[in-house]
Amino acid sequence: MNLSVTDFLATEARLGTYNYEPIGVVLSRGEGVWVWDTEGNRYLDCLSAYSAVSQGHCHPKILAAMVEQAHRLTLTSRAFHNDQLAPFYEEIAALTGSHKVLPMNSGAEAVESAIKSVRKWGYEVKGVPDGQAEIIVCTDNFHGRTLGVVGFSTDIETRKHFGPFAPGFKIIPFGDAAALEAAITQNTVAFLVEPIQGEAGVIIPPAGYFTKVRELCTASNVMLVLDEIQTGLGRTGKLLAEQHEGIEADVTLLGKALSGGFYPVSAVLSNNEVLGTFRPGQHGSTFGGNPLACAVARAAMRVLIEEGMIENAAKQGARFLEGLKDIRANTIREVRGRGLMLAVELHPEAGRARRYCEALQANGILAKDTHEHTIRIAPPLVITGDQVDWALERFATALTQDFS
Numbered sequence: 453m454n455l456s457v458t459d460f461l462a463t464e465a466r467l468g469t470y471n472y473e474p475i476g477v478v479l480s481r482g483e484g485v486w487v488w489d490t491e492g493n494r495y496l497d498c499l500s501a502y503s504a505v506s507q508g509h510c511h512p513k514i515l516a517a518m519v520e521q522a523h524r525l526t527l528t529s530r531a532f533h534n535d536q537l538a539p540f541y542e543e544i545a546a547l548t549g550s551h552k553v554l555p556m557n558s559g560a561e562a563v564e565s566a567i568k569s570v571r572k573w574g575y576e577v578k579g580v581p582d583g584q585a586e587i588i589v590c591t592d593n594f595h596g597r598t599l600g601v602v603g604f605s606t607d608i609e610t611r612k613h614f615g616p617f618a619p620g621f622k623i624i625p626f627g628d629a630a631a632l633e634a635a636i637t638q639n640t641v642a643f644l645v646e647p648i649q650g651e652a653g654v655i656i657p658p659a660g661y662f663t664k665v666r667e668l669c670t671a672s673n674v675m676l677v678l679d680e681i682q683t684g685l686g687r688t689g690k691l692l693a694e695q696h697e698g699i700e701a702d703v704t705l706l707g708k709a710l711s712g713g714f715y716p717v718s719a720v721l722s723n724n725e726v727l728g729t730f731r732p733g734q735h736g737s738t739f740g741g742n743p744l745a746c747a748v749a750r751a752a753m754r755v756l757i758e759e760g761m762i763e764n765a766a767k768q769g770a771r772f773l774e775g776l777k778d779i780r781a782n783t784i785r786e787v788r789g790r791g792l793m794l795a796v797e798l799h800p801e802a803g804r805a806r807r808y809c810e811a812l813q814a815n816g817i818l819a820k821d822t823h824e825h826t827i828r829i830a831p832p833l834v835i836t837g838d839q840v841d842w843a844l845e846r847f848a849t850a851l852t853q854d855f856s
């Protein structure tokens with residue numbers, strides 16, 4: 453039975469919760485930067501599943517590692533050891549220069565795990581009175597969708613009617629080091645922040661911000677927790693976005709591209725004793741650190757390095773950014789980005805970004821709006837110069853389209 457696009461959409465509307473508003477395309481196949489819909493149309497993927505498919509769709513080496521591991525052993529739970537976990541620890545620690553690793557599944561779970569870790573560290577190492585730990589976060593943050601996390605969001609849609617929420621979070625403006633200085637107290641255990649705010653629309657903080665943040669956190673013995681779930685693993689043209697700032701986080705969160713899009717794999721990485729306070733029974737996950745996840749993540753990290761994807765992200769990101777800046781369209785208010793984490797912000801008068809994404813779809817590009825007026829652009833890190841140029845032509849067409 454061949455279902456039409458209308459059939460797929462109708463069934464989803466009938467049986468699914470309406471918690472997403474996807475572009476009306478039904479995808480059935482992917483390879484590298486390309487995806488195909490059920491009608492055989494080809495698109496260049498400029499979203500990469502919110503940066504999870506950085507290594508390109510169905511990367512053959514990650515696929516092979518996954519299939520091979522799936523034939524041998526998929527899940528043991530952490531009640532037993534498995535032969536993939538230790539090598540995964542070795543490789544991710546060596547890659548990121550971390551001392552301890554806590555494997556989880558989704559990004560939000562990594563964030564929750566980090567919150568638990570820094571609170572526990574605060575009580576047991578820093579000496580914060582029990583129940584008093586404070587964590588500072590930023591306006592317009594995005595750290596996932598669990599209750600703990602949405603409780604400190606500043607986006608009304610994200611929070612509304614999901615409360616009551618957990619206390620213990622202070623919100624300060626992003627990019628404002630003086631606000632951080634003012635917010636830190638003796639009970640502050642951590643500052644949780646994205647190096648570049650992704651979901652907020654690729655918001656890059658002012659130069660020098662993170663140097664100051666690092667100084668303030670060090671001076672007050674506050675753990676700097678960088679959520680690199682989106683910015684990490686080469687997306688911004690460096691392995692970690694913190695490297696652009698010349699700093700090191702105390703706790704780094706990875707997810708998304710850690711599996712190249714094959715499987716949910718996330719990790720909390722720490723440079724110090726934060727992860728050392730856990731004892732058996734205090735935290736866990738049935739699937740966290742499972743052999744299939746570890747095998748997939750190991751292959752995903754390996755190809756990222758071996759195939760020069762991080763350098764390519766820097767090179768093609770610069771080309772893409774320059775090309776976007778060259779597009780003369782009075783719809784464009786600002787173009788910004790670092791590496792292959794890019795955004796085009798439209799003038800409010802240009803109308804919703806959504807219709808430009810639909811125009812892009814008609815031109816063979818899949819991109820997603822964020823908020824009303826921003827189009828984010830995050831193709832797989834394997835994109836070539838020719839493909840960037842191909843995409844730029846289509847962006848120029850879509851962004852100058854007359855909708856009247």
Ligand SMILES: *Cc1c(COP(=O)(O)O)cnc(C)c1O
Nearest residue numbers: 558559560594595596679681682
């Ligand atoms: C996507 C994302 C998350 C949440 O990851 P999930 O796997 O969707 O739970 C957390 N933080 C940042 C910065 C993200 O971009």
